[in-house]
Amino acid sequence: MAGKGKKLRSLSGIRPSGNVHIGNYLGMIKPALEYQREYNCIYFIADMHALTTLKDRMLMRQYTLDLAATWLALGLDVENHIFFRQSDVPAVAEYAWYLACFTGVGFLEKAHAYKDAKAANKEVNHGILSYPVLMAADILMYDVDIVPVGKDQKQHVEMARDMAGSVNAVLGDDTIKLPKPVIKEEVKTIPGLDGRKMSKSYGNEIPLFCEPKVLKKRVMSIKTDSTPLEEPKDLDGSVIGELYAHFSTDEEYADLKGRLKAGGVGWGHAKEDLFKAIDRSIGEARERYFEYRKDENLLEDVLRRGAEKASLAAAPQLERIRERLGFNV
Ligand code: TRP
Numbered sequence: 024m025a026g027k028g029k030k031l032r033s034l035s036g037i038r039p040s041g042n043v044h045i046g047n048y049l050g051m052i053k054p055a056l057e058y059q060r061e062y063n064c065i066y067f068i069a070d071m072h073a074l075t076t077l078k079d080r081m082l083m084r085q086y087t088l089d090l091a092a093t094w095l096a097l098g099l100d101v102e103n104h105i106f107f108r109q110s111d112v113p114a115v116a117e118y119a120w121y122l123a124c125f126t127g128v129g130f131l132e133k134a135h136a137y138k139d140a141k142a143a144n145k146e147v148n149h150g151i152l153s154y155p156v157l158m159a160a161d162i163l164m165y166d167v168d169i170v171p172v173g174k175d176q177k178q179h180v181e182m183a184r185d186m187a188g189s190v191n192a193v194l195g196d197d198t199i200k201l202p203k204p205v206i207k208e209e210v211k212t213i214p215g216l217d218g219r220k221m222s223k224s225y226g227n228e229i230p231l232f233c234e235p236k237v238l239k240k241r242v243m244s245i246k247t248d249s250t251p252l253e254e255p256k257d258l259d260g261s262v263i264g265e266l267y268a269h270f271s272t273d274e275e276y277a278d279l280k281g282r283l284k285a286g287g288v289g290w291g292h293a294k295e296d297l298f299k300a301i302d303r304s305i306g307e308a309r310e311r312y313f314e315y316r317k318d319e320n321l322l323e324d325v326l327r328r329g330a331e332k333a334s335l336a337a338a339p340q341l342e343r344i345r346e347r348l349g350f351n352v
């Protein structure tokens with residue numbers, strides 16, 4: 024491809040944690056896919072990160088293939104970009120070790136995810152404490168320019184920059200490139216059924232690819248206030264409105280807003296419209312998803328070829344840091 028070498032790199036990862044939902048899609052996958060036009064993209068399935076909580080080989084495999092099929096169905100171009108499974112390039116664990124030796128324990132203890140796990144009295148394994156180090160290795164080992172992530176991952180990307188800074192202070196400023204987190208303003212937080220952030224851990228998620236009747240059931244179970252049918256309602260700022268904005272045209276949004284404001288239209292009608300808009304917007308991708316998901320050999324093959332390209336993309340950075348550490352290269 025002409026000019027390929029000059030293109031900037033975009034990198035992001037997503038954990039295989041089961042049932043990709045609309046929050047994952049709008050908050051991370053969709054914006055990441057948009058970067059395909061202008062960047063060389065490196066996207067991966069963060070199975071080594073998932074290992075901090077998931078220790079079931081069947082589920083690990085199932086969730087990994089679900090994600091692979093999801094990205095392909097949504098239009099990730101695996102010929103021109105890099106898409107792989109994190110554990111297929113195990114050098115990232117080596118790179119994480121180098122970073123770990125430049126990273127204070129006190130610094131890691133400030134991570135939200137770690138503090139939350141401790142506060143909830145969860146078992147905190149070493150992997151949870153060093154989660155940001157492995158994530159920094161993902162980012163820094165591939166020499167990337169931008170990291171499109173959801174708001175919840177911003178701190179992790181900032182920590183990666185700090186780690187790069189600590190390494191550079193000792194090994195030389197040109198050792199590691201500092202990447203930028205990018206968070207699309209309009210998709211900062213996607214609300215779930217109960218109005219809290221959509222998250223599997225709250226059980227308030229709307230799955231991205233499921234049978235339409237399951238989708239409909241989930242949408243119909245969005246919590247709304249009990250304003251009587253005839254009273255005016257405000258679509259703006261409601262959960263339905265926030266979701267609808269992502270799946271409707273401006274005219275459709277204005278139309279539904281007007282009807283709700285006029286009174287005589289209930290939240291149930293609004294949910295119908297929301298369901299139809301989601302269904303229309305993802306319907307074709309859903310069909311592709313089910314097709315891809317059936318072909319596990321194809322998915323494995325895509326991931327394997329992606330890992331080969333990822334290894335090549337990481338090689339210069341690995342060599343540079345090994346050399347500067349006084350290791351054999
Ligand atoms: N921690 C991210 C999440 O929970 C996944 C992830 C792992 C990631 N490595 C990354 C995201 C590197 C961006 C860049 O979703």
